[in-house]
Amino acid sequence: MKNIKHIYLVLTVAVLASLSACKKMESYNDPASSDMTKPGVVxxxxxxxxxxxxxxxxxxxxxxxxxxxxxxxxxxxxxxxxxxxxxxxxxxxxxxxxxxxxxxxxxxxxxxxxxxxxxxxxxxNPDTPPYLLAKPSINAEPDFGGFKVTGTNPAKSNLGVILLSVNDNNSSDVIDQHYGNSDLISYSVRGYAPVAKKIGYYVTDNFGNISDTTYKTITPFFETLLDRGKFFQYRLPSDGVIAYGWDLPYLWDGKTDGNSNGWHTAPGGAMPAIATFGLGVSAKLSRFILWERPDGGDKFAFGHGNPKVFSVWGSDVAAPRDAQLPLSAPEGTVIGDWINMGNYNYPNPPSGATPVAHTTADNDFVKAGVSFNFPLTNPKVRYIRLSVSTTWSSGTFAHAMEMAFYGDPR
The missing domain is CATH 2.60.40.10 (Immunoglobulins)
Structure with a gap:
């Protein structure tokens, strides 16, 4: 009997609670006020x-x-x-x-x-909208394997640059959409053969406003992936000392997962940490992909000896001599047989998380490799020096899994 009374009591409380909740929900939908007086004007x-x-x-x-x-x-x-x-x-x-x-x-x-x-x-009477401020500065030029789009966004507004492919019957298809709020617009659209192609581009904003469309015929530059089977180690005295068996040729062996070896210098070395190697051909380079060390047994992505600030130097001399590279130098700087071909910053975790708290998706970003462009003004080169100024841990060693280079070796 005590158990029956207990169950009855629990059911009674539950029913009352349910009725109370229903009354609260009903009152939630009631008007905020029953005063229908019309307010005054501003x-x-x-x-x-x-x-x-x-x-x-x-x-x-x-x-x-x-x-x-x-x-x-x-x-x-x-x-x-x-x-x-x-x-x-x-x-x-x-x-x-x-x-x-x-x-x-x-x-x-x-x-x-x-x-x-x-x-x-x-x-x-609003002034010129941001999308119309940006439109006159937008320009498309030939790039390796496609088109390079540049411009300015003075208002730093959220804008989109829409790239069109114009067909023979003058109809058009969207081939790329690039959105952002940076004051500088600069990116490349690749995957096109070196044949003349008519394209168009316009600027849009978050409100659906659209500028006029500019049309151009552009012939992309020839681009191909350089054969990493031709790469070779070209050790110079100022190169970083190799550690843990992660020798330089692992940097182009095609293996990018964290379970393989890459290039690794010894802790306590001088910075920048440098790796020098030959391409096996003389080529005008367009871009490269860097695969940093992803998470494995430990959290390596966006940490440890992965490059954070680095530069790439090149030489077209048959047997370039050693040169002590600085921690930083402007693009185009020439030191001995070497020219600075570009200065780079590895991007922060795409999720917005702090590097030490990066997500699984951030690690997938690292495993996919990150592409970096070379300036179009660079000369042809046959040797490369990867120079790491700062790692994510600000340590005295550096490491990376793989590098691949694109360009025109003809």
Whole structure:
């Protein structure tokens, strides 16, 4: 009997709790207020225009039931946007306008019962939108195996550069979309044969605004993967001392997983840590892929002796002499038989996590290899010096799993 009473008590409490929860859910959907009084209008309006938008300041009405201010406006004659600002603020931002011209913005004060005030129409005159500021600077040029797109984004706004392939019947297909908010735009689209190709490109923004399209016919430069079977070690006195059996030829053996050997210098060595090798051909290089050491038994990705700041030097001399390379030097610097072909920073974990707390996806990024471009102005070279100035652990040794080089060896 005691057990039966206990069960009955538990069921009774459960039913009462359920009824209480239902009442709470029902009340949650009730209007925030039953006061249907129309609020007053905003007054003392001032407008501060900027590129693609405007800040509107105002005085709030003396309405006790006020919840927010609503702005309604068309950004391109078709698309209507709404922006809200709480009663704690005396300003509201309107943005996304397609052109530098006048636009009407309608302001409402809105109560907790969602009752709107009478409308107040404000004229704003936004400056040139960011996507139109960027468009004149965008340019596409021939690159190895494709096209190089450059430009500037003065407003550092979220923009997209859309690349089109133009077909024989003048129809077009999107072949690349590049988005970002950096002030400098510079990237390459590859995978094309060295034959003339008509392309187009335009700039868009987060609001669906689209610039005019520029059309060009471009012939990509020839590019191929250099045969790593021809690479050879070319040891110089200032090269890093090899450690743990991770000898230099492992840097081009085609094995990139963390269970294989790569190149590894001994701790306590002088920085930069340097590895010198021959390509077996004289080639104008376009880019290279670096595979750093991924996680294995320990967390090596974005840590340990993996290169963080490094440079690549090259020489086209038949038997280049040793030279003490500095920790840093501008691109194009010549020291003895060697020229600085590029300075590089390995990217941070894509997830945004700190290097020591990188994710599995970040480790997959490392295992896939990271591509770096060479400047188009570089001369042909037949020897390479990888010079690691700083590792992720800021230690006195460096290591990497693999390198591959692309270019024109003809």
């Amino acid at each position: 007054t003392n309006i001032k407008v501060d225009n900027f590129n693609g938008g405007a800040y509107i300041t105002y005085s709030l009405p003396n309405s006790k039931n006020l919840l927010y201010v609503l702005a309604q406006y068309k950004i391109n004659g078709v698309t209507t946007r709404e922006t809200k600002s709480s009663y704690y603020s005396d300003s509201i931002m309107v943005d996304g306008f397609a052109k530098k011209q006048g636009y009407d913005v309608t302001l409402y004060a809105v109560s907790r019962a969602e009752v709107k005030s009478d409308p107040v129409v404000v004229k704003v």
